[in-house]
Amino acid sequence: MHLLRDRGYTHPVPSEITPRSVYLSRRRWMAAGAAALGTAGAALLSAPAGAQGTPRPGRLAPLPATRSSVAGAVVMDRPTPYADITSYNNFYEFGTDKADPARHAGSLKTRPWTVQVEGEVARPGTFDIEALLRLAPMEERIYRLRCVEGWSMVVPWVGYSLSELIRRVEPTGNAKFVQFVTLADRKQMPGLSSSVLDWPYVEALRLDEAMHPLAMLAFGLYGEVLPNQNGAPLRLVVPWKYGFKSGKSIVRIRFVDKQPKTSWELAAPHEYGFYSNVNPNVDHPRWGQSTERRIGEDGLFARKRPTLMFNGYEPQVGPLYAGMDLRKFF
C-alpha cells in the first residue's frame, strides 16, 4: 500500500491513469495481504463473481434486494471483486490517493444521518436515513462506473431510482436542476484541510436526467450496506456519466431553476463541464477518453477496453441529449 502512497499526488485535479508498474505492485500487495489474512482474506479478495444469490463478503449489515427490472439496470459484465471496489476509491474528503478512503473513512459517522430536501418543491423536508431506507423497495443493479481518469468497475449496487424520492417531494414548475450537497465535516474528514476542491463537494443534474430511472440512490453494494469509503450511508450513482457526478455521503438535495456550478467545474472549468457524460469522442484536455482499464482485470496481458458512448447506456439515455452538441455541452 505504501507504494501507492509514495506516488506523490500533487495534482489539483484527477491524475492520469495509474502507471502499470504501480498497479502491478498493488496487485502484489493485495496478494500478500490475502496470504497474511489466511483463507478468510483470500475469500474476500476473490469476492463473489455474481451478485444476487452468491455469498456476501459478510462484514457489514446485510441489505437485501431484488434484481431490478429497470431497462439497462443489469449489465452482463462480470462484477468487479468486492476487495477492489472497496479499496480503490476517489473520495477526496479522505485524501487524494486511491488508498486513502479505505484507510481514513472509518472515522465517518453514518448515524444519525439526515438528508435535507429543499428549494423548488411542494413538500420540502428532512428525511432520516432510516426513512430513506424504507422509502422504496431495494433493488440490485449491476452498473458500470467509469472514472474520468480512465479506469472502470462493475458494481452490484443496492438502492432505488432517485425518481422515487423526487416524486414524493413534488418539484414545482420552476425546478429545472437538482443539486446534491455532500457532507463536509473537518472533524471527520481529514481531506478537507486540503484546498484541492471547494468544500462541500457539490454536484448537479438536469431535472429530467435526475428523473431517469437509471439515476440511482445507492445505499449498499454486494448485498450489504455501503462501506464508508464508497459513500455511506447514501450516494448517487449516475451510470452514464463520469464517476465524479455520483456524489457520496449526501446531506442535502436542492431543487433550483438555474444550472448550478459543480465542484469540478469550479476547480477546472476547461476540463470538467456540467454534463460530463461518458463520451469516447471528447478527450479530456490532458488525455484521451476512448479506452479504459477495468479494475481487477489488469494482469500482464490485460487489454484496455473501448469506452462506450454514454458508458454503454446510450439506448436508455441517448434521447435525453437529442439535438445537443455534446462537444459544446461536455
Ligand SMILES: Nc1nc2c(c(=O)[nH]1)N[C@H]1C(S)=C(S)[C@@H](COP(=O)(O)O)O[C@H]1N2
Ligand atoms: N463526496 C464525494 N463524492 C465523490 C467523490 C469525492 O471525492 N467526494 N469522487 C467521485 C469520483 S471522481 C468517482 S470516480 C466516484 C468513485 O466512486 P467509488 O469510490 O465508489 O468507486 O465517486 C465520486 N463521488
Ligand SMILES: [Mo]
Ligand atoms: Mo472519478
